[in-house]
Amino acid sequence: MGLRDIEKKIRIKSAYKAKEAELMIVDLERMLENIRDLRGQLKKFEKKWKKDVEKNEVSYKKLVELRQELGLPEEMGIYEWKESASFWDRIGGGDFFERLAVEILEKAKDTQEYTGGLMTLGEVVLLVNKDRPGKIIASKDVVKAVENLVEAKLIPKLKELKSGVIIVEFIPANLSDDQEEVLSLSTRKGWISLEELLLKTRWTQERCERVLESMRDTGIARVDASYAEGKKYYFPGLGGR
Secondary structure, eight states: OOHHHHHHHHHHHHHHHHHHHHHHHHHHHHHHHHHHHHHHHHHHHHHHHHHHHHHOHHHHHHHHHHHHHTTOOSSTTOOSOOOSOOHHHHHHOHHHHHHHHHHHHHHHHHTHHHHTTEEEHHHHHHHHHTTOTTOOOOHHHHHHHHHHHHHTTSSOOOEEOTTSOEEEESSOOOOOHHHHHHHHHHTTTSEEEHHHHHHHHOOOHHHHHHHHHHHHHTTSOEEEEETTTEEEEEOGGGTOO
């Protein structure tokens, strides 16, 4: 094959690649147009049938599936992801904080078996942002949403431990003074041992064992025992794993 034949083959191959790129762009534009058209139809549908869909569980689930396929929030009438509070949200409460409060309740319920329904405010912020790569919600907005839950009497008032850590109770724990003391001593590491509790409180062994076991029974604490390190009581809601 001569030099001219090679050059001709290269030109033909380049022309094919350029054409493929053009076709790819056309396909992408067509897909985007279809998505825009589908979103437009969705807006019209929800405006017309919103009340009826909300009353019908099957229809509502299908609509939620469609919204998920389109990458939209599940809530009807919302067509853009909103991950930060606007000025008007901040001064008037706003839909952003209402949606965030509901999300916090739902996520807390999903982790309830693991945390016992008790978490530090810091752990709540981490929980909210866990599945949000690149879409971090500010801690002050999470705090505002939690305070709204308290005001609505959906959760008990926030509790500050001696250590200065704020506790959120998604299930009223009715913590005793001894239990609060244990949590306060455990906030730095997320766990405490029986021996450490004995040293720091100078309580009797019976009293220490009773309070730790009561916290395990309510699901607030988890126990990990080993021959080398003895028994440790972990508090997942404090960040103990």
